Amino acid sequence: MLQEQEAHAAAMERTFIAIKPDGVQRGLISEIVSRFERKGFKLVAIKIVVPSKGFAEKHYHDLKERPFFNGLCDFLSSGPVIAMVWEGEGVIKYGRKLIGATDPQKSEPGTIRGDLAVVVGRNIIHGSDGPETAKDEINLWFKPDELVSYTSNSEKWLYGDN
Ligand code: IDP
Numbered sequence: 001m002l003q004e005q006e007a008h009a010a011a012m013e014r015t016f017i018a019i020k021p022d023g024v025q026r027g028l029i030s031e032i033v034s035r036f037e038r039k040g041f042k043l044v045a046i047k048i049v050v051p052s053k054g055f056a057e058k059h060y061h062d063l064k065e066r067p068f069f070n071g072l073c074d075f076l077s078s079g080p081v082i083a084m085v086w087e088g089e090g091v092i093k094y095g096r097k098l099i100g101a102t103d104p105q106k107s108e109p110g111t112i113r114g115d116l117a118v119v120v121g122r123n124i125i126h127g128s129d130g131p132e133t134a135k136d137e138i139n140l141w142f143k144p145d146e147l148v149s150y151t152s153n154s155e156k157w158l159y160g161d162n
């Protein structure tokens with residue numbers, strides 16, 4: 001039992017998820033939050049913020065050589081963004097599955113972008129693409145004391161205890 005609890009704790013991951021200005025303006029906050037929530041992932045941080053252009057450039061620093069970088073950073077800083085941290089086993093990789101392919105034309109139906117977006121420049125949501133990026137992005141967007149560690153009532157039903 002203790003071993004299983006330790007294995008569960010070790011498998012726990014956190015990822016950074018943001019609803020971009022288009023998702024907020026289109027009234028899709030609750031739709032997106034509910035998809036992560038119903039899956040069984042746990043919300044450990046959330047806030048609404050209008051990022052500055054400089055902040056957007058930091059967030060997307062990996063893409064600074066791409067032709068769409070400037071427009072992308074203008075867009076991310078154009079209005080309110082919902083910044084979140086979600087926790088759960090496999091949440092980094094599975095969060096990307098829930099989100100779908102970068103280009104909504106290629107995202108499968110059933111994914112967030114597949115169901116709710118049409119073009120790559122307005123694909124409504126961001127999710128960290130790996131463990132290192134997740135750590136960096138959580139640190140960029142949140143102070144440590146903004147992350148809330150707690151045990152959810154449903155955890156034993158989601159993960160079992162034997
Ligand atoms: P991701 O959001 O699926 O991780 P990235 O390749 O990291 O995709 O690109 C970051 C964001 O840049 C995308 O979500 C999208 O909004 C935008 N983007 C990516 N490729 C293009 C493009 O070819 N044209 C315009 N915007 C793009």
Ligand code: MG
Pocket residue numbers: 127129
């Ligand atoms: Mg990315």
